[in-house]
Amino acid sequence: MRCRMTPVQVLLNEGFEDAACGYALGSVLFEQVAAGRRPATLSITPSTRHVGVTRRDVRREGFEEAVRAAREEGYPVLVRSAGGGAIAASEGTFGFSIVSPDGRDMDPMERYELASSLLLGTLSRFGIAAEVGEVRDEFCPGDHSVRVGGYREGMKICGIAQRITRDAASVGGIVIVEGEEELARVLSRVYGAMGLPLRPGSVGSLRRAGSRAPLDEVVEALASEALERFGGERVRLDEGTRALAAARADEYGV
Numbered sequence: 408m409r410c411r412m413t414p415v416q417v418l419l420n421e422g423f424e425d426a427a428c429g430y431a432l433g434s435v436l437f438e439q440v441a442a443g444r445r446p447a448t449l450s451i452t453p454s455t456r457h458v459g460v461t462r463r464d465v466r467r468e469g470f471e472e473a474v475r476a477a478r479e480e481g482y483p484v485l486v487r488s489a490g491g492g493a494i495a496a497s498e499g500t501f502g503f504s505i506v507s508p509d510g511r512d513m514d515p516m517e518r519y520e521l522a523s524s525l526l527l528g529t530l531s532r533f534g535i536a537a538e539v540g541e542v543r544d545e546f547c548p549g550d551h552s553v554r555v556g557g558y559r560e561g562m563k564i565c566g567i568a569q570r571i572t573r574d575a576a577s578v579g580g581i582v583i584v585e586g587e588e589e590l591a592r593v594l595s596r597v598y599g600a601m602g603l604p605l606r607p608g609s610v611g612s613l614r615r616a617g618s619r620a621p622l623d624e625v626v627e628a629l630a631s632e633a634l635e636r637f638g639g640e641r642v643r644l645d646e647g648t649r650a651l652a653a654a655r656a657d658e659y660g661v
Contacts, residue, residue: 412447412505412507412521412636412637413446413447413507413637414446414447414637414638414639414640415446415447415448415449415505415633415634415637415638415639416445416446416447416448416449416639416640416641416642417448417449417451417630417633417634417639417640417641417642418436418448418449418450418451418642418643418644419451419626419630419641419642419643419644420432420450420451420452420453420643420644421453421644422452422453422454422455423452423455423652423653424455425455425653425656426454426455426456426457426483426485426496427457427483427485427656427657427658427659427660428649428652428653428656429452429454429455429502429652430459430485430487430656430658430659431651431652431653431654431655431656431658431659432450432452432644432648432649432652433450433502433504433577434488434652434655434658435648435651435652435655436448436450436504436506436577436648437506437570437575437577438575439648440506440507440508440575441508441572441574441575442574443508445506446508447505447506447507447508447639448505448506449503449504449505449506449630449633449637449639450502450503450504450506451501451502451503451626451629451630452501452502452503453498453500453501453622453626454496454497454498454499454500454501454502454581455496455498456481456482456483456495456496456497456498457482457483457484457485457495457496458477458482458483458484458485458493458494458495458593458594458597459484459485459486459487459493459494459495459496460473460484460485460486460487460493460597460661461486461487461489461490461491461492461493462486462488463490464492464493464601465486465661467601467602467603468601468602469600469601469602470600470601472600472601473493473596473597473598473600473601474661475600476593476596476597476599476600477495477593477596477597479596480589480592480593480596482495482497482593483660484661485659485660485661486659486660486661487659488570489568489570490568491547491548491549491566491568492546492547492548492598492603493546493547493594493597493598493601494546494547494566494581494594495546495590495593495594495597496581496590497586497589497590498586498622499583499584499585499586499587499590499612499614499622500581500582500583500584500586500590500622501581501582501584501622501625501626502579502580502581502582503522503526503579503580503582503629504577504578504579505521505522505525505577505578505579506575506576506577507575507576507577508574508575509573509574509575509576510571510572510573510574510575510576511573512576513576515569515571518569518571518576518578519551519567519569519578521578522567522569522578522579522580523539523551523553523567525629525632525633525636526553526565526567526580526582526629527539527553528632528636529625529628529629529632530553530564530613530616532628532632533613533618533620533625533628534617534618535555535613535616535617535618536555537553537554537555537564537616538553538554538555539551539552539553539554539567540552540554540557540558540561541554541558542554542556542558542561542562542563542606542609543558543559543560543561543606543609544604544605544606544609545563545605545606545609545610546563546566546594546598546605546609546610547566549566549567549568551566551567551568552565552566552567553565553566553567553580554611555611555615555616560608561609561611562587562608562609562610562611562612562615562616563583563609563610563611564582564583564611564612564613564616565580565581565582565583566580566581567579567580568580582613582625582629583610583611583612583613584612584613584614584618584620584621584622584625585612585613585614585622586612587610587611587612587614587615590610591607591608591610592607594607594610595607613625
C-alpha cells in the first residue's frame, strides 16, 4: 500500500563534519515545519561517524565504559531523542526523515508504513528484496526494522522511528549502504559494555545484500522514489538553516 502524502520538498544536504550538526538539523527542520515556515520535507543527509545513544542508555550501568569503547574506535558519542537503543553511523550511511505538518493527520502505523514503503521501493531499484520486521539480537531493536532475511539470521539495513507533536511529525532512519563490518565491531563493544545482547551478523548493508551502488547513487534513488510517490521539488539546504543547526550542535554531546 502507498500511504497518502502531500507533495514534499526533497532537501538534499551535503552533510556536516560534526555529526552533532546532523542531529541539530533534524530538530531545526522539525520546528520550521511545525511553525509553518517550511512545507512537508524529506531531508536526506550523509552521515559522519558517530554512535548515537538514547537517554535511557545514559543511565545504564556500563555507559561510561561504552563511551570509552566508542571513542577508542574513533566514534564520538551523541545523545539522540529517539527511543530504542544505540546506533552507529559512518561515511557509508545516510539519514532520511519525512517531516510533515500536523502530527494528527496520520495514524502512527500509517506513518511507519509511509517511511518503510519508501525505503523498500528504493531498495527494489537495486534488486534487494527487503521486508519490515525485527531481527534477532539486533541493534536498536524495534518492530519496524527494514531487514533482508528472516528474524533468526536476517540482517538489519535500517531502523524506522518517528516523533509526533500536535503541530508536526517526523519519521525516518539511518540507511547502511556499506561499512557494516566496522559498525558491527563498534556496536559489539558498545552493547557489550552495557551488558546488552547484540549479534554482529544482524548489522547489514546494501553491499552485503548484493548491491555495489555507492552511497550517492542510493541517495539519488531515494530522492527519485519520493518525488515519484509524493510529487514535489528538490531543494538544497540554505545557509541560514545550516547555521542554525551548527549553533545547536552542543545540545547532543555526552
